[in-house]
Amino acid sequence: MRPRRVRRAGWVALGVTGLASLSLAFVPSPYVVEVPGPTFDTLGATDAGELIEIEGAETFPTEGELRLLTVSLLGNPERPLTWVDVARAYVDPSRAIIPMEAAFPPSVSVEDQNEAGRIEMRNSQSAAVAAALLHLGEPVESDVRVAGVIEGSPAEGILEEDDRILRVNGDTAYDVYSIRASIAAAEGASTFEIERDGEPRTVEVMPAMEGEQRIVGIYPANEFAFPFEVDIELPNVGGPSAGMMFALGIIDELTPGAMTAGTSWAGTGTIAALGEVGAIGGIVQKMHGAVDAGATHFLAPAANCAEVVGHVPEGLTVFAVSTLDEAVTAIETVAEQGDAGALPTCEAVPGS
Structure with missing residues (x-):
């Protein structure tokens, strides 16, 4: 009789394990998966x-x-992955x-994320053209402006859309990446020398930390003048x-x-x-x-x-x-x- 109880207990344990595994197929996880x-x-x-x-x-x-x-x-807040999906990715x-x-x-917001992605792609394309032409010895002129200000960010109420950014912390604002580098290199508030409605101004913005990055909460956009x-x-x-x-x-x-x-x-x-x-x-x-x-x-x-x-x-x-x-x-x-x-x-x- 004892072996029979052991076998019965084993089948019960196996059933519980199976049910637990099956439940994981439907339990949402707090992860997403990056794929090629x-x-x-x-x-x-x-x-x-x-x-x-x-x-x-x-x-x-x-x-x-x-x-x-x-x-x-793979996965998003509206359609989260299950733990089984995560295990497969592991x-x-x-x-x-x-x-x-x-x-x-x-x-x-998703809208802000999508807008940021579009602006980053547009800036990337402009910077790529500028870098390629400068590599080939062609003349390139640059104009960097504020394309948008994130609501609730440090720059809100200080910088405005269409402000032309001339210098950041004394460094010439040649493109988006030079602005980011200037903000990252300075401690404390960042000084922006701008042109608004044709008038020069100087303002200060105290960056916030987002992960390991110092941000002020603007979407800069490049406008270059190319020879063709x-x-x-x-x-x-x-x-x-x-x-x-x-x-x-x-x-x-x-x-x-x-x-x-x-x-x-x-x-x-x-x-x-x-x-x-x-x-x-x-x-x-x-x-x-x-x-x-x-x-x-x-x-x-x-x-x-x-x-x-x-x-x-x-x-x-x-x-x-x-x-x-x-x-x-x-x-x-x-x-x-x-x-x-x-x-x-x-x-x-x-x-x-």
Whole structure:
């Protein structure tokens, strides 16, 4: 009789475990999952037409690929993932689990997030054109203005939409990224020298901390004057992380000879008008997306190298870059079958 009770108890325990597991399939989790998103060749076209179109300047045939990468999110506050979904992502190296609040801050509306993404993409495209043309020695003039002020932010009531930003903490405001760098580098309040309705003014804004970033709560927008027209058409993609790849595509189209010599490249990184390449999010997912798209070589911001080391998918060669010039050098060195071993990698970047 005792063995029978043991067996019965075992079946009961197994049933309880099964019910608990089944319940997890319906219990919402407080997490979302980052996955590789669509990729786009800056030398190619989308359903909207050529991704980069240049008018008023001579262009040249290109080869190979210069792919920009995106990250998609699974789950949102209205449709949260279950714990089973999260568990599946945990064992998939191409996916990352992040807190719901990190992806969808309660203090920021979905509309504000979407608007910020659109402005960041527009700024990224403008900065990419500026960086590419400056790299090629073309003249570029800059105008940075406030495109919007976030309600309840430190800048509310101090800065206004359409204010022209001349200097921040004494530094010339050449583009969005130079403004962010000036705010980050200063302690205490940030001094803005602006022009409003044609009149010069000086105001101070005390930044707030959002994570590790000092923010004042404005959406700056670049307005550049270019010597000819460069249009970038990429609907339904937001954020600034494609900037470097936009710039490389523009340079390739304006330069005789195919810069890639047929190699399939992918990469990511913000771009400042003066050529600095900045960190981005989701780089592991983007490396997997690059491999899925057939890329063999990858350009990673040096600032992301700590996340790159130990997570590079098989078949992908990754180079670390801090500037647009370094990115061009890496592509040309591989194309010319030069000493690629001498190019910077993430393993060689201090702290990675």
